Amino acid sequence: MGLFILRRLGVMLLTALCLTFIVFFLTNLYPNLEKLAKTQGNFRMSDEAVASWLGDRGYIDNTFVKYGRWLGVAPGWVTEKEDGTVTGQCFDEDMPVEERPTFCGVIQGDWGFSLVFKDEVGSLVATRLAATGKLMGFVLLVMVPMSLLVGVLAGMREGSGLDRSLSTFSIATTATPEYVSGVIFIAVFASSAFGLKWFKGSATQAIENATFENFTLPVITIALYGMGYIARMTRASMTEVMTAQYIRTARLKGVSFGNIVLKHALRNALIAPFTVIMLQIPWLLNGVVIVETLFNYKGFGWLLVQAAGNNDIELLLAVSVVSVVVVLITQLISDIGYVFLNPRIRIS
Numbered sequence: 001m002g003l004f005i006l007r008r009l010g011v012m013l014l015t016a017l018c019l020t021f022i023v024f025f026l027t028n029l030y031p032n033l034e035k036l037a038k039t040q041g042n043f044r045m046s047d048e049a050v051a052s053w054l055g056d057r058g059y060i061d062n063t064f065v066k067y068g069r070w071l072g073v074a075p076g077w078v079t080e081k082e083d084g085t086v087t088g089q090c091f092d093e094d095m096p097v098e099e100r101p102t103f104c105g106v107i108q109g110d111w112g113f114s115l116v117f118k119d120e121v122g123s124l125v126a127t128r129l130a131a132t133g134k135l136m137g138f139v140l141l142v143m144v145p146m147s148l149l150v151g152v153l154a155g156m157r158e159g160s161g162l163d164r165s166l167s168t169f170s171i172a173t174t175a176t177p178e179y180v181s182g183v184i185f186i187a188v189f190a191s192s193a194f195g196l197k198w199f200k201g202s203a204t205q206a207i208e209n210a211t212f213e214n215f216t217l218p219v220i221t222i223a224l225y226g227m228g229y230i231a232r233m234t235r236a237s238m239t240e241v242m243t244a245q246y247i248r249t250a251r252l253k254g255v256s257f258g259n260i261v262l263k264h265a266l267r268n269a270l271i272a273p274f275t276v277i278m279l280q281i282p283w284l285l286n287g288v289v290i291v292e293t294l295f296n297y298k299g300f301g302w303l304l305v306q307a308a309g310n311n312d313i314e315l316l317l318a319v320s321v322v323s324v325v326v327v328l329i330t331q332l333i334s335d336i337g338y339v340f341l342n343p344r345i346r347i348s
Helices: 002-027 030-040 047-056 063-071 121-156 161-175 178-189 212-242 245-252 257-269 271-287 289-294 300-309 313-341
Strands: 078-080 086-088
Touching (some): 121 212, 121 257, 121 313
Antiparallel strands (some): 078 086
């Protein structure tokens, strides 16, 4: 198991480097850099002024060199102006020469500076990631137990009225996008249109103080959309297991139906849903963009929209790295979970 995890970590590192380089290359295309220069300088800047602004900040250097600087394995750019002042990627011009670092990148813990939010990228990502993590936690607490319950109940009695009813419910929730269900929930339960107005709080307030009134609607909106997919996978897996030979043998031995489901069928039936549940975590991290925007919940998805819309290259790179790492880690956990859910699976 230890050797398997080490191999997977090596593959994960290589995959992360490849994916982040692709994102770095795309975000550092010249049209994006030109837009960045004009945004920070003047939209009427000439081409020569744009080239000078980018050159002074190392943006027009070789892509591999810039990627190395961003990672922190290559020395940061240094520019000496005509008046003798020296500026650099890793230091301010008023910093003493002997204290000026040579390397400053992701490895050194320096994620850059957000030109839009005027703050350190690392602190911005950590704050918004924590907000989305809280939202994800509540969503998983609602979505996973409910979807497994629906899937198991439907799969236990394939073809019954209960199965058809729960399957219809699962399909309906999956087929309804979040921006549709979210708008319906807001109109019905949070506005005066229908006279209910059960949820009066704002989701923005939930970042600091989550309550039933300000956090229920975004949680239910996300949970309903993901619940149907997990429930359908659980039903399909449960239906297949319930027709297996060892289940028939247990029935012939007189084992009660409840014990058959709980002790024999459920564990094997959870292998496929477990994979789907693990895949929901990266989706929740980046796929809640619509919900966070709709409810004005300023989390990780909202930060991604702001970074992409404002061409904030450093922030966009940091968000992309976090997303890649989360996807790779969840896949590793999913692979390890196979072994514990089914003893017949072995690590070769």
